[in-house]
Amino acid sequence: MELGLRGRTAVVTGGSLGIGRAIARKLAQEGVAVAIVARDASRLDAAAAEIARETNARCIAIPADLTDAAQLEAAMAAAQAGLGSIDILVNNAGATPMGRIGGTPDEVWMKSINLKLMGYMRCARILTPPMRARRWGRVINIIGRSGHQPRPNYITGSAVNASLLSFTLALAAECAPDNVLVTGVNPGPIATPRWDTVVAQGAADMGRSAEAENAAAVASVALGRVGTPEECSGLVAFLCSDRAGFITGTNIDIDGGGTRCI
Numbered sequence: 001m002e003l004g005l006r007g008r009t010a011v012v013t014g015g016s017l018g019i020g021r022a023i024a025r026k027l028a029q030e031g032v033a034v035a036i037v038a039r040d041a042s043r044l045d046a047a048a049a050e051i052a053r054e055t056n057a058r059c060i061a062i063p064a065d066l067t068d069a070a071q072l073e074a075a076m077a078a079a080q081a082g083l084g085s086i087d088i089l090v091n092n093a094g095a096t097p098m099g100r101i102g103g104t105p106d107e108v109w110m111k112s113i114n115l116k117l118m119g120y121m122r123c124a125r126i127l128t129p130p131m132r133a134r135r136w137g138r139v140i141n142i143i144g145r146s147g148h149q150p151r152p153n154y155i156t157g158s159a160v161n162a163s164l165l166s167f168t169l170a171l172a173a174e175c176a177p178d179n180v181l182v183t184g185v186n187p188g189p190i191a192t193p194r195w196d197t198v199v200a201q202g203a204a205d206m207g208r209s210a211e212a213e214n215a216a217a218v219a220s221v222a223l224g225r226v227g228t229p230e231e232c233s234g235l236v237a238f239l240c241s242d243r244a245g246f247i248t249g250t251n252i253d254i255d256g257g258g259t260r261c262i
């Protein structure tokens, strides 16, 4: 299916690994010029070079710690300077650790809030006004099913993701009159470096092996397996396209049927 994205520009946060990297690659395959943002500059440079080589699209690397407002602002300015106006924002960088209330100090809460809630909001606050002025734009927030299926041993992630489900709908209503569409995507378990970390942390919490922890997670998925980053990136590319021009203000689960709620 021709998505008609050729010539668009995008910022993908957390684009050096996992889901974000797959999204950056997929958008680049569709002819989108992409800026990827993450902390580890050498990993980011390698990802940008590989994506550009594989797709012949422009992919620039902008190192920044998105928990830091000043670094985030500088990164968004660098993306605009490097690519011109930005049509698509994919908010994806997240790193909330597993943990229960008793074992989660304020610093962990604040880091997670600063990266995922404040980071997503700040990127959108900078990039949506020019999109609205041009009357075309997309914001895709990669959130997580814990936002509506909270778990006691992922209490910070559950609370932050729940706030992003609401943020997505409010921002969508704000931006819809200017044809800037805002959608949340809730992955279930997806095979990324983060998933391995989450499994190891969950196994330690439950006092069982990583294999047993992974099996328990898979058992919660109707399709009986962990998903792939590419399965997420296909959905995101579609949502960025004009084929999805009537989709906004909603949160879409991509979780192999693992979330059952009305």
Ligand SMILES: NC(=O)c1ccc[n+]([C@@H]2O[C@H](COP(=O)([O-])OP(=O)(O)OC[C@H]3O[C@@H](n4cnc5c(N)ncnc54)[C@H](OP(=O)(O)O)[C@@H]3O)[C@@H](O)[C@H]2O)c1
Residues within 6 Å of the ligand: 013, 014, 015, 016, 017, 018, 019, 020, 037, 038, 039, 040, 041, 043, 064, 065, 066, 067, 092, 093, 094, 095, 096, 115, 142, 143, 144, 145, 186, 187, 188, 189, 190, 191, 192, 193, 194, 195
């Ligand atoms: N994988 C899953 O099963 C799953 C399920 C539900 C939701 N999600 C969500 O999907 C998103 C991506 O997850 P993933 O599994 O692809 O994670 P991942 O493999 O750990 O990749 C995370 C990316 O974010 C970047 N990042 C982390 N902290 C950052 C910071 N402070 N500033 C800038 N960049 C930062 C990382 O690069 P650096 O470390 O170099 O900064 C990396 O590029 C996250 O929001 C996650 O919560 C994932």
